[in-house]
Amino acid sequence: MAPYESDDSASAEEAHDLPSKRHRAARYAVPVAVVGVAAATIGLVPALADSGDPDLPKITAQQLIQKMATSDVEQLSGTVKVSTDLGLPDLGGLESNLASGAAGGAGGSSADPKAKLTELVSGTHTLRVAADGPDRQKLSLVENAAEYSLIHNGTDVWGYDSRSNEVFHGTAAARDGERHRSEAPATPKDFADEALKSVDATTSVTVDGTAHIAGRDAYRLVLKPKQSGTTVGAISVAVDAKTGLPLKFTLTPASGGAAVLDVGFTQVSFARPAASAFDFTPPKGAKVTEEEDHGTAGPSHREGRPEGNAGDLAEGLGGLRVLGKGWNSVATFDAGGEGGAPSASAADGLLGSLGDPVSGTFGKGTVFSTRLVNALVTDDGQVYVGTVTKGTLVKAANAGR
Incomplete structure (x- = not known):
């Protein structure tokens, strides 16, 4: 080699x-x-x-x-x-x-x-x-x-x-x-x-x-x-x-x-x-x-898209901001109450047990994990996501408030 x-x-x-x-x-x-x-x-x-x-x-x-x-x-x-x-x-x-x-x-x-x-x-x-x-x-x-x-x-x-x-x-x-x-x-x-x-x-x-x-x-x-x-x-x-x-x-x-x-x-x-x-x-x-x-939208425009890994990951998500740099960059946006989600009962029953509860100066939330992508969703609907560890997500959420 x-x-x-x-x-x-x-x-x-x-x-x-x-x-x-x-x-x-x-x-x-x-x-x-x-x-x-x-x-x-x-x-x-x-x-x-x-x-x-x-x-x-x-x-x-x-x-x-x-x-x-x-x-x-x-x-x-x-x-x-x-x-x-x-x-x-x-x-x-x-x-x-x-x-x-x-x-x-x-x-x-x-x-x-x-x-x-x-x-x-x-x-x-x-x-x-x-x-x-x-x-x-x-x-x-x-x-x-x-x-x-x-x-x-x-x-x-x-x-x-x-x-x-x-x-x-x-x-x-x-x-x-x-x-x-x-x-x-x-x-x-x-x-x-x-x-x-x-x-x-x-x-x-x-x-x-x-x-x-x-x-x-x-x-x-x-x-x-x-x-x-x-x-x-x-x-x-x-x-x-x-x-x-x-x-x-x-x-x-x-x-x-x-x-x-x-x-x-x-x-x-x-x-x-x-x-x-x-x-x-x-x-x-x-x-x-x-x-x-x-009602399918046309091709998405790339002008103004956030740069870095998190920008590539979450391109097209409304109100997107990027915290951190390089491989530790984290995309954050407000999930709000927009449509397209499953019913609350289905979500509670199916996914509620899959996440890990976390807390910090940002408040409380849940981290959903895969072997690559982790996402922290706060109780007030803010989302932090990236190819980073749970600890990095919590730090980003604390710094983002």
């Missing part, structure tokens, strides 16, 4: 009354929704790697990051294996209900990506992916006796759920480089791009040897927080030695054990996919839901 290591510092520098039932229902719903956000913005147990590490020329972390940044891969197809182990309990479908509410409630469609892709929050899944430039991408979630496809072709975005024979149709974002609101990260590159936003003076960045992924030689880039108080142990990105494309992304927790989130190619080709791969016509008899039919 030593020949591939770079200087950590240099690389990092460069590169009290009880709330009303309405408030209580909202504060229980928020942690569950946040978990879905985290899974969609941070990354998704490692993909299969071939035995035998390749012997590659030496490279520094800065050079490898630059290689990733200048990668010009636009055409590819392959199979991606996604596994997620956030340590979530069985929520009885609550997370799916929340996602369905975000997608339009009872009037929504099972083909809406906002609802469908929440399945990636737990378990192991197989995806087929294809891309031909910025205007053509396809992702298929392979299920037992069914398949869900998300297709971006020009100005159209289609979602198709073969199980229900439902179709979702939206319009692609007009601005260059902005992901349509229905699209979710699906490849190691998507997740690596998000992780690299966290590289600053609080991050150690090294090249830790090589790997053989999906038949390709790769360097292993490792990001580790220098700060204590975060739940993130390390992020590893296997970068294709020839093209600079990330082939595998793995996030392990500070508590140790298996990876929390991982996504990696098990097979990949850089040949241009056939144009027909991106064609889609709604099947006969399918129910088609247009994006505007159920």
Whole structure:
């Protein structure tokens, strides 16, 4: 490993009354929704790697990051294996209900990506992916006796759920480089791009040897927080030695054990996919839901969004502020009594026993935990969330008042 290591510092520098039932229902719903956000913005147990590490020329972390940044891969197809182990309990479908509410409630469609892709929050899944430039991408979630496809072709975005024979149709974002609101990260590159936003003076960045992924030689880039108080142990990105494309992304927790989130190619080709791969016509008899039919908002604007890890985690949440810096940053917002939450009785019965009561100068609240994301919801409806420990959340809440 030593020949591939770079200087950590240099690389990092460069590169009290009880709330009303309405408030209580909202504060229980928020942690569950946040978990879905985290899974969609941070990354998704490692993909299969071939035995035998390749012997590659030496490279520094800065050079490898630059290689990733200048990668010009636009055409590819392959199979991606996604596994997620956030340590979530069985929520009885609550997370799916929340996602369905975000997608339009009872009037929504099972083909809406906002609802469908929440399945990636737990378990192991197989995806087929294809891309031909910025205007053509396809992702298929392979299920037992069914398949869900998300297709971006020009100005159209289609979602198709073969199980229900439902179709979702939206319009692609007009601005260059902005992901349509229905699209979710699906490849190691998507997740690596998000992780690299966290590289600053609080991050150690090294090249830790090589790997053989999906038949390709790769360097292993490792990001580790220098700060204590975060739940993130390390992020590893296997970068294709020839093209600079990330082939595998793995996030392990500070508590140790298996990876929390991982996504990696098990097979990949850089040949241009056939144009027909991106064609889609709604099947006969399918129910088609247009994006505007159920009040779906257009692409979210990124102007003014908070920076840092917590900003990435909770982008789009109203009234968001960020406390702290680097890996210890915590997003905070007022959950209020907005709709979209389960009933108070359901929340009390299902989630009330899952959180840990805490108190401080901020008052009283409950911490809801996963192996990666922790959320503190105060009794007056304020939410503090981040990839940080319970103690860091309490400190942030005390400082935020």
